[in-house]
Amino acid sequence: MILSVDLTSDVPIYQQIRDRVVEAIAEGRLAEGSPLPSTRQLAVDLGINFHTVNKAYDLLRRQGLLRLNRKSGAVVRRDAGSGPPEADFTGDWQARLRTLLAEAVAHGVDGDTVVAACREVLASFATPQEQRP
Amino acid sequence: MILSVDLTSDVPIYQQIRDRVVEAIAEGRLAEGSPLPSTRQLAVDLGINFHTVNKAYDLLRRQGLLRLNRKSGAVVRRDAGSGPPEADFTGDWQARLRTLLAEAVAHGVDGDTVVAACREVLASFATPQEQRP
DNA sequence: TGTTCTGTTCTATACATACTAGAACAGTGC
DNA sequence: GCACTGTTCTAGTATGTATAGAACAGAACA
Missing domain, CATH: 1.10.10.10 (Winged helix-like DNA-binding domain superfamily/Winged helix DNA-binding domain)
Structure with missing residues (x-):
């Protein structure tokens, strides 16, 4: 599946x-x-x-x-190696990022912890894996 | 307002x-x-x-x-200085973070660019400001 | 006491969205 | 011809969104 x-x-x-x-x-x-x-x-x-x-x-x-x-x-049609994103993507995405990060900060999550969480997610993308738990 | x-x-x-x-x-x-x-x-x-x-x-x-x-x-009831978030918050938030970051990576955004965007948003939170453009 | 504000809880309606369902069409490959 | 594909219709039910009106209970204030 x-x-x-x-x-x-x-x-x-x-x-x-x-x-x-x-x-x-x-x-x-x-x-x-x-x-x-x-x-x-x-x-x-x-x-x-x-x-x-x-x-x-x-x-x-x-x-x-x-x-x-x-x-x-x-x-x-696209993946991580397909070059820079299309024009209208970035603006909308950053607005959603802002809302999501604001939620963490408002709940008391430290800024460094937020960045660490982002890095962890990005690292899990870079690491080849067949199945996620 | x-x-x-x-x-x-x-x-x-x-x-x-x-x-x-x-x-x-x-x-x-x-x-x-x-x-x-x-x-x-x-x-x-x-x-x-x-x-x-x-x-x-x-x-x-x-x-x-x-x-x-x-x-x-x-x-x-809470703000950035109210201590660590409540128990059931983190799990759900990280799942949404994963989906949002995956969207950027799938569109070809570089990992370093993603982290830079997160830092920029967090910096804008830390900087006192009355009105956003 | 009486008035006014607050959040809270009902019912009801109009509209849009989500999902399912059936049917049909036009290409593609066997 | 046959089986598969994406595509496009109509149609139904269920849920969600936003509206509206009404009423209640607690608190603040004159």
Whole structure:
């Protein structure tokens, strides 16, 4: 199974699929050119409707991470080595980073601890790994 | 005006209020003990329904950042100097950090650039400032 | 005491989103 | 022809968002 979702979570399924694919690309388990399961196949594997998978794939396509066509199916379009991000990405991402870091600081987390947590996450991406606990 | 929201955004209003309060605490514009406007007053200021403000305040209360009662109104309960975060905070926060950083890495952002962006955000919290552009 | 403010808790409605479901179409490869 | 792919419709239910009105209980103040 390439990814798993929690059907009982309050996070929408299509967004969970998006997040898992994004994390898989960051971890290197999916590289540029890697094929993904077809929408119908993944829907069967996850026990959900194929329209939900279609929505997740379309979201990834609009974010520039996936290339979709009838010929080759769903293929990863970018990874960590694909060069600098597209223009409209950085601004929105930094705003979300600001909100997330503010949450930690407001809860009393030290600045150095925040940076250390970021480094730890980035290191886990750089380290090849087949399965996460 | 202590905070502003974008009524045309696709981000729910109650979540925007939550985010702005969290950021204000992180920036030091709101400290432990600082009073917030009453739900009805803030609703009038923002031109929205007071139930929406009530939802945002209740969310902040459940996250441990606000103390609500009839006596003192809405008061900030934690800030950057209130000690280590509560137990159930860290795990969930790190998962969201992982997803957000994965998004940047997958789009081709360099690891050092990510850390630099985090440092920049944290520095902007530490620097006293009345108004952000 | 009476008034006014506060948070809190109900019901109700309109609208958008999330998810499921079925069907059909147009390319592609066998 | 057949089986697969992504794509695009319609349609239904369930949940979430934001609105609105009403009422209650506790606290502050004249």
